[in-house]
Amino acid sequence: xxxxxxxxxxxxxxxAAAQAQDKPVxxxxxxxxxxxxxxxxxxxxWADDIFKASNGTIKITIFPAEQLGxxxxxxxxxxxxxxxxxxxxxxxxxxxxxxxxxxxxxxxIKNATGGSLAVAEWYKKYASREMKDVMVCHAFLHDPGALHxxxxxxxxxxxxxxxxxxxxxxxxxxxxTSLGGTNVQASAPETHDVLERGIADGxxxxxxxxxxxxxxxxxxxxxxxxxxxxxxxxxxxxxxxxALSAAQKKVIDxxxxxxWSAKLAAPWAEFEAAGRTKMKALPGHDVYALSPExxxxxxxxxxxxxxxxxxxxxxxxxxxxxxxxxxRAALKQHDAxx
Numbered sequence: 001x002x003x004x005x006x007x008x009x010x011x012x013x014x015x016a017a018a019q020a021q022d023k024p025v026x027x028x029x030x031x032x033x034x035x036x037x038x039x040x041x042x043x044x045x046w047a048d049d050i051f052k053a054s055n056g057t058i059k060i061t062i063f064p065a066e067q068l069g070x071x072x073x074x075x076x077x078x079x080x081x082x083x084x085x086x087x088x089x090x091x092x093x094x095x096x097x098x099x100x101x102x103x104x105x106x107x108x109i110k111n112a113t114g115g116s117l118a119v120a121e122w123y124k125k126y127a128s129r130e131m132k133d134v135m136v137c138h139a140f141l142h143d144p145g146a147l148h149x150x151x152x153x154x155x156x157x158x159x160x161x162x163x164x165x166x167x168x169x170x171x172x173x174x175x176x177t178s179l180g181g182t183n184v185q186a187s188a189p190e191t192h193d194v195l196e197r198g199i200a201d202g203x204x205x206x207x208x209x210x211x212x213x214x215x216x217x218x219x220x221x222x223x224x225x226x227x228x229x230x231x232x233x234x235x236x237x238x239x240x241x242x243a244l245s246a247a248q249k250k251v252i253d254x255x256x257x258x259x260w261s262a263k264l265a266a267p268w269a270e271f272e273a274a275g276r277t278k279m280k281a282l283p284g285h286d287v288y289a290l291s292p293e294x295x296x297x298x299x300x301x302x303x304x305x306x307x308x309x310x311x312x313x314x315x316x317x318x319x320x321x322x323x324x325x326x327x328r329a330a331l332k333q334h335d336a337x338x
Contacts, residue, residue, distance in 0.1 A: 021245075022054070022055070022057040022245045022247055022248055023057070023245070024056070024057045024058075024059070025057065025058055025059070025240075025243075025244065025248070026059045026060075026061065027058065027059070027060045027061070027083075027084035027085060027240065028060075028061055028063055028068065028083040028084055028085070029043060029047065029060050029061065029062045029063065029083065029084070029085040029086070029087075030063050030067070030068040030069060030074060030077060030082070030083035030085070030086045030087065031043070031062060031063065031064040031065070031086075031087045032064075032065070032066045032069075032070065032071035032074060032087065032187065032188070032189060033064060033065070033087070033188070033189075033212075034064060034065050034189075034212065034213075035064045035065060036212060037064070037209075037212060037268075038267040038268045038270075038271040039087070039264065039267075039268055040062060040064055041267070042263065042264045042266075042267050042268070043062055043264065044062060046255060046260060046263070046264065047059075047060035047061075047062065049255065050251055050252070050255050053251045053254065053255070054247075054248055054251045057248060058244075058248055058251060058252070060084075060085065063083070065189075066189065068082060068083050069082060069083075070187070071089065071092065071187035071188065071189065072092045072093070072187060074086040074087060074088045074089075074235070075088045075090070075093065075096075075131075075133075075134065075235055076133075078133075078134045078235035078236060078237050079133040079134050079235075079237070080237075081237045081239065081240065083237075084236065084237045084240045085137065085234060085235070085236055085237075086234070086235050087232060087233075087234060088232060088233045088234070088235045089169075089230060089232055090131075090231065090232075090233065091104050091168065091169025091170050091171065091172075091230055091231070092169075092170075092187065093170070094170035094173065095170065095312065097130055097131065098130075098309065098312035098313050098315070098316050099123075099126045099130045099313055099316065099318060099323055100123060100126075100130060100131075100139075100231060100233075101169070101170065101171055101309055101312070102309060102313075102323060102324060102327050103115075103119050103123075103141065103229065103231035103327070104168075104169040104170075104171040104172070104228060104229065104230060104231055105171055105228075105302070105305055105306055105309060106171070106172070106175065106227055106228045106298075106302040106305065107226075107227070107228075107298075107299055107302060107338045108228075108229070108331075108337075108338055109141060109144070109229045109331060109336050109337070109338055110144065110226060110336055110337065110338045111143065111144070111269065111335075111336050112140070112141045112142055112143040112144075112229065112265050112266075112268065112269035112272070113262060113265060113266050113269050113336075114262075114331075114334035114335050114336035115141045115229060115265075115331065115334070115336035116139070116140035116141050116258075116261050116262045116264075116265035116266075116269075117258050117259070117261065117262040117334050117336075118327075118330035118331045118333065118334040118336050119139050119140065119141060119231060119261075119327070119330070119331075120138065120139040120140065120257075120258035120261035120262070121258045121330050122326055122327045122330040123136070123139045123233075124136075124139075124258070125326070126318075126323070127139070127233075130316070131233070131235065133238075134235040134236055134237065134238060135235070135236040135237075135238050135241055135256075136233050136234070136235060136236070136256075137233075137234040137235070137236045137252075137255075137256035138232075138233060138234035138256065138260060138261040138264060139231065139232070139233050139258075139261055140231070140232055140233075140261045140262070140264055140265040141229040141230065141231050141232070141265060142206045142209070142229060142230055142232075142265075142268055142269070142272055143206055143207075143208075143229070143268070143269040143272035143273050144206070144226035144227065144228065144229050145168060145204055145205050145206035145207070145226075145227060145228055145229065145230065145272075146204070146205070146206075146207065146222060146223050146224065146225055146226065146227050147165075147202060147203075147204055147222075147223040147225070147227055148202055148203055148204070148205060148210065148215075148219050148221065148222045148223070149163075149201060149202035149219065149220070149221040149222075149223075150195055150200075150201055150202060150218060150219050150220065150221075151201065151220070151221075152201075152221060153221045153223075153286065153288060154202070154221070154223060155290065155294055156294055156297050156298075157179050157297055157298060157301040158179070158180075160176060160179040160180060160181040161179060161180030161181065162180060162181070163176075163181045163182070163201045163202060164181065164182045164183075164184050164199065164200045164201045164202075165181050165182070165183060165184065165200060165201065165202050165203060165204070166183075166184045166185075166186045166191055166194055166195070166200045166202070166203035166204070167183050167203075167204055168203075168204040168205065168228065168230045169228070169230055171228070171305060171309070172204050172228060173185075174305060174308060175301065175302060175305060178301070178304065178305075179301060184199055184200040186199075186200070188205075188209065188213060189213065191203055191205065191213060191215055192213055192214055192215045192217075192218060195215065195218045195219060196218045202219075202221075203215075203219075204227060204228060206230075206272040206275070207272050207273070207274075207275030207276040207278075207279055208271040208272040208273070208274055208275025208276075208278075209272065209275065210275060210279065211275055211278065216279070216282065216285070219285075220284065220285055220286060221285075221286050221288070222279060222285060222286065222287045222288070223288065223290065224276075224287050224288060224289045224290075225289075225290055225295065225298070226338070227298075234256075234264075236252075236256070306324075310324070
């Protein structure tokens with residue numbers, strides 16, 4: 001018994017010694033969202049947990065509000081080591097990540113909490129093949145967003161003809177184009193400006209973020225329809241990960257899981273859902289519902305997007321039926337199917 005106890009104590013001592021010898025590292029985590037965004041405290045809690053689990057050898061500092069680079073550049077920033085970790089909206093770069101674009105198809109996902117868990121589990125199989133320049137730590141979504149307009153209601157797809165829309169993703173941009181609209185490319189932080197200056201007539205956005213970016217001052221009409229979600233990833237610089245000790249890598253691996261993806265998404269989901277309630281109570285804003293017939297027209301208008309997505313996935317060398325089947329199965333398992 002004494003020998004067993006001694007062996008256990010020596011093993012723990014060995015682990016502690018190895019951790020004590022781990023070289024301290026300081027990582028930058030770049031975000032393009034403002035400090036008040038709910039992802040920032042959620043990510044800080046994640047970073048604090050890593051600091052504790054690594055015995056203080058991995059310190060992660062968060063840089064919000066495009067301090068290190070523009071929103072559109074965050075994937076390449078992780079690849080190039082400008083930041084060890086970045087928040088990436090893959091939909092900002094049309095055609096670059098066709099598999100992951102499945103999660104941005106309209107009327108696909110009904111909530112961000114179960115949806116984030118499902119998407120993270122599903123994409124784990126494909127991330128290293130599609131985003132091979134980086135390591136994907138998290139995959140998650142915002143709560144369903146809607147279409148918002150400055151000067152007029154949009155009731156049916158034909159109403160988009162001739163309008164200028166800031167789309168959330170390349171998938172939404174394709175829908176706008178197919179319906180006779182024009183896309184205005186702008187990141188979330190730029191949206192207020194393009195609307196205020198009349199460069200765009202409307203935009204797709206989740207509800208709470210309208211207030212976060214102060215866009216409620218320039219927009220009036222809001223379609224009360226859960227139109228789409230935008231999928232995101234936390235990208236990690238591969239070389240910086242590989243330079244960690246075995247113990248430090250395990251800490252990072254333990255914090256790059258579907259469960260952590262869902263934890264990051266949960267506060268954001270609550271924030272966006274609360275924004276819808278807040279908007280409905282705000283004077284001067286028209287939050288309007290659609291009839292079942294009008295909703296059916298939108299669903300029909302979006303149907304060709306999945307076929308186009310399938311063509312893109314096939315060109316990338318994957319089976320779109322298998323990829324989509326796996327995604328829908330994961331969404332069903334986590335009660336997130338639209």
